[in-house]
Amino acid sequence: MKIVVTGTRGIPGIQGGVETHCEELFPRLADGEHHVTVVRRSAYATDLSVKNYRGVDIKDIRAPRSKSFEAIVHTVKAVLYARKAKADVVHIHAVGPGLLVPFVRLLGMKAVFTHHGEDYCRAKWGRLAKGMLRAGEYLGVRYANRVIVISDYLRQMLEDKYPCQKQVTLIYNGVNAVTRQLGTDYLHRMGLRENNYILAVGRLVPEKGFDLLVRAFGREAPEGMRLVIAGEADHEDEYAKRLKAMCAADGRVCLTGFVKGEALAQLYAHTRLFVLPSSHEGLPISLLEAMSYGCPIVASDIPANREIGLPGGCYFKSGEEAGLQQALREALASGEGGRVHYDLSKYSWQRIAEQTREVYDFLGVKHNKRKESTIL
Numbered sequence: 001m002k003i004v005v006t007g008t009r010g011i012p013g014i015q016g017g018v019e020t021h022c023e024e025l026f027p028r029l030a031d032g033e034h035h036v037t038v039v040r041r042s043a044y045a046t047d048l049s050v051k052n053y054r055g056v057d058i059k060d061i062r063a064p065r066s067k068s069f070e071a072i073v074h075t076v077k078a079v080l081y082a083r084k085a086k087a088d089v090v091h092i093h094a095v096g097p098g099l100l101v102p103f104v105r106l107l108g109m110k111a112v113f114t115h116h117g118e119d120y121c122r123a124k125w126g127r128l129a130k131g132m133l134r135a136g137e138y139l140g141v142r143y144a145n146r147v148i149v150i151s152d153y154l155r156q157m158l159e160d161k162y163p164c165q166k167q168v169t170l171i172y173n174g175v176n177a178v179t180r181q182l183g184t185d186y187l188h189r190m191g192l193r194e195n196n197y198i199l200a201v202g203r204l205v206p207e208k209g210f211d212l213l214v215r216a217f218g219r220e221a222p223e224g225m226r227l228v229i230a231g232e233a234d235h236e237d238e239y240a241k242r243l244k245a246m247c248a249a250d251g252r253v254c255l256t257g258f259v260k261g262e263a264l265a266q267l268y269a270h271t272r273l274f275v276l277p278s279s280h281e282g283l284p285i286s287l288l289e290a291m292s293y294g295c296p297i298v299a300s301d302i303p304a305n306r307e308i309g310l311p312g313g314c315y316f317k318s319g320e321e322a323g324l325q326q327a328l329r330e331a332l333a334s335g336e337g338g339r340v341h342y343d344l345s346k347y348s349w350q351r352i353a354e355q356t357r358e359v360y361d362f363l364g365v366k367h368n369k370r371k372e373s374t375i376l
Helices: 016-029 070-082 097-106 129-142 153-163 185-191 211-222 238-249 259-269 285-292 303-308 321-333 349-375
Strands: 003-005 035-041 056-061 089-092 111-116 148-149 168-170 197-201 225-232 253-255 273-276 297-301
Touching: 003 070, 016 035, 016 089, 016 285, 016 349, 035 070, 056 070, 070 089, 070 097, 089 097, 097 129, 111 129, 111 349, 129 285, 148 153, 148 303, 148 349, 153 168, 153 303, 168 253, 168 349, 185 259, 197 285, 211 225, 211 238, 211 321, 225 259, 238 253, 259 285, 273 285, 273 321, 285 297, 285 303, 297 321
Parallel strands: 003 035, 003 089, 035 056, 089 111, 111 148, 148 168, 197 225, 197 273, 225 253, 273 297
Antiparallel strands: none
16 A cells, blocks of 8 residues: 655654654554655755655655745645555645645545644634635545544544544554653753753744743742743744744743754753643644653643643643743642653554554555455
């Protein structure tokens, strides 16, 4: 079975929740029976010479570097490439690229659509863009052969909005187990000390709520405590510029830019507290990663964060600065940043890969049966 994946900026080492999802999932799916190609937006590639990553083929296709148009233009090109490559299945990620699901079907290929979250709720989009994203959700859900959602909240939402689509499968985001002790060399290069900083991880976009966190931290942090925000903006818009100016005005805030691998692992392993103040998420991989390192956590009370099931005292009301201040005060006063044990058994990437393989194989069986009946 030949599978072409689009809707992601690409792999490996590219910032974003969908990108991390694809980087972890598809190498576990690629085998002798499932040939996987991820179509990458070439502008985001750090090394264009990489044509295969852990068994997954990489196809680079150019698209305009535009917040409004790059995803849809790139997905059109990716679907045309998939047809030329004689793909059996096109797997489209996220609601914006979901606009192209009917096109996949018209070209005679099977379509799998993964809904990662209600992107039309993101503050960065205007009315027209939100309308297009809602249309992408509708067309993706309505016309895909199979729909995958990453949280039970999204499953329930889709079942209420689109009762005609019966093929909705819940397959969570995942996280890797932490298996080794980590050093501190990256921390020290950044001027940080173990257990003496608060960590937030994500892209510099309004829905992550980092501006709220910077203000709350400025009013509530103990003497000597630092705030670290690990992430970068995909597009240097007014919000990102304003946030960077806020951070520069407070010498205690450290912006690391986009980090992965050993550097990010050290940040998780030695933080006093992890904070996720988002107003919108699908099922946040950064929160699962923080849990895998046993970080004490403060998170907004949006449905995706609530679904993970942290103790009640970990949550604050989304968007409320006073509530975040109180949550920070209580969390920092409650101990010296000791590690916490969380049950992450249902977020295994290996299990997630097996569930996704079952979706593909179901489509393959149906396809083969249809061929046989036609021959007979």
